[in-house]
Amino acid sequence: MKKSSMGLLPVLLWLSLFLVVPMLIVVGISFMSRDDLGNVVFHFNLDAYATFFDPLYLGIYWDTIVLSILTTALCLLLSYPLAYYIANAGPKMQTWGLAMITIPFWINFLIRTYAWVLLLRTQGVVNNLLIDLGFIQEPLQMLYTKGAVLLGMVYTFIPFMVLTIYVALEQMDKKLLEAASDLGATGWKSFWHITLPQTKSGIMTGSVLVYVSTTGMFVVTDILGGAKSAMISNIIQSQFLGARNWPFGSALSVIFVITSLILIALFNKAMTSKHMTAKEGR
C-alpha cells in the first residue's frame, strides 16, 4: 500500500506544480484589481466578476458555448463514420487511413489555418471557382464569419475525435458482433445495441477533448473570424496581453473553467444514463 502511494508522488507533484498552483494563482488574481499601469494590486474585490455581466461579454460567453458545442457535435458526426470505416478496413487501408489523418500534423498549424484564408477570402480559390463556373456573380463573404470559425475549429480538431473513436472501435471485441448476429441482430441493430455502447468511452473522451480545446482556441478565431467573431479565449488573451487587465482575464478564465466542468458533468451524466437504454431497445 505504502509503496503504491509513493509511486503516485511524482504525478501528484507534477499536477500540483503545473495545474493546481497556477489555477489557484488565477483564482487569486481574479479577486484583485489593477492599477493604471496594469500591475496587479492586492486589493480584494469582485469588480472583475461584475464586469463579466456586461451584455457584450455575456454575448461572447454564450457564442463561445454554442460554437464549442457545435464544433464538438460536428466533429463527432463527421468522425464516427470515418473512424468506423478505417477501423473496419483491411490492414493496408487502416495504415493509410491513419497516415492521412496524422499527416496534416506535420505541417505547421498556422500555415494550415492561413491556407483556409487563401481558400475562403473574396479573391480566394473557392470564390473564383464558383464565379468561373457561373454559380455566382459576386464573391461570397465567407472569411471573417462565424461559419469560417466553425469550419476552422472542426478542421483543426477532427483528427483528435477520429483517433479516440478509432481506438475505441479497435479495442472492441469483434466477437460481440458475431454474437449479436448469431442472436438475430441485423447490422444496424448490432451497431446500435453493441458497437455504439461499447465505444461510448471513446465518444466521451473525444468530445471532452474537442470541446475543451475549442473553448481555449484563439488562433483560429483570430485568423478566420475577424473582429466580430471573438470568442471568450480571445478576450482572455487580450486581457492578459494587450489590455493588461489580469484580474478580469482571470475572472473570465475561472468562469469558463467552471462552466466547462458543469457542461462536462452534465454530458457525462446524460451518456451514462443512456447506458441503460439497451433495455428498452426495440
Next chain:
Amino acid sequence: MIELSGVEKHFAGQVVVHPLSLTIKEGEFLTLLGPSGCGKTTILRMIAGFEHPSKGKILLDGADLTSLPPNRRDLNLVFQHYALFPHMTVEDNIAFGLKMKKLPAKEQQERIQEAVAMTQLTPLVKRYPHQLSGGQQQRVAIARAIANKPKVLLLDEPLGALDLQLRKNLQSELKHLQRSLGITFVYVTHDQEEAMMLSDRIVIMNSGKVEQIGTPREIYAAPTTLFSATFVGENNIFSQDGRLFAVRPEKLKAVRTEDGAKRIGEVLDVLYLGSIHKLIVQLEDEPMTVSIVFDFTDERPWQVGERVGVNWNAEDEVVIGS
C-alpha cells in the same frame, strides 16, 4: 436435421476443410474432435454462418441455408470465450436474442425465467458479466443461446477456459441439459475424454480431414485409422508382416515366463494410479515402449529392470487401415 453435403473450405489457396459430408440427426449430441487447427471450428462457424463454404451445401431441416447470414439461421452458437455483452446485465444478455426476434414482452420474461432456472442463474440476473466467475459466465452464454429455443445449439470449446474441476461439473450439467431440452448439440473440443463422455457420435478430424465417425464405443474399440487409434485413449501400435494393428493397454498381459510371449521387453517404470496400475515396457527388438494396465486386484510385485513377456489375445488386435 443438419446435412452437410460436399462442404469444403479454402483460405488463401490452402485447404482448411476437405470435402465433408455429414448428417446430424435430430436430438443428437455430436462432437467434432481433433487437435487445434484441424478445421473443427471452421466447420462449426460454417454451420453458424460466419464462414462461407468454398464448395458444398448446408441444409437445416431440408432447407438450404448456405447463403443465409447468421442472423437468419435458426441455430445458436455458444462462443469459446462466451462473447457476453459487457454493458448488459445477465438478464439483458439473455433477452437480447428475444428482442431481436420481437417476441411479446410476456413471452420474453417467461423464456428468460426458464433459461436462468435451467442454468441455475436465477439469483444473478441483475449482475454484469464482469461480476461473475468464469463458470457463471459460461452458464450465461448457454442461457443466452437456449432462450432462443434454437433447433440446433453449436458449442465452440465452451469449457476450454475453465479449470479441470469446474469443467467436470459443467460437462455433466451440459449432458443433462441436452437430454432435457432434446435439441441437437454440435460440440467442438480437443479434449478426447470430454468427447467420449458427452457425445452420441464423435467425428474425429485431423488436418482438415475426417478420420473417423462413430459412437464413442466404436471409436475406442475399433479405430479405423492410426490417428484415431492414438488420439482417443492410450494405445499400443504394433506392426507385423507389413500390417499395422493396435492393442489397448488393458488388453495386454504381462507374463513372467518367456515362453509363449508375443514380445519380450524390460520394465521401464511401474506406475501406481489407485484404481489401476501400469507397466511401461521397453521392447527388446523394436524401438518402442508399450503400456500394460492391470486392475487393482493384480498384486504381482514388478521390479524396474525386470525382463517380462508381453502377450495378448489375437481377437484384441485392431487392424488399422484396412
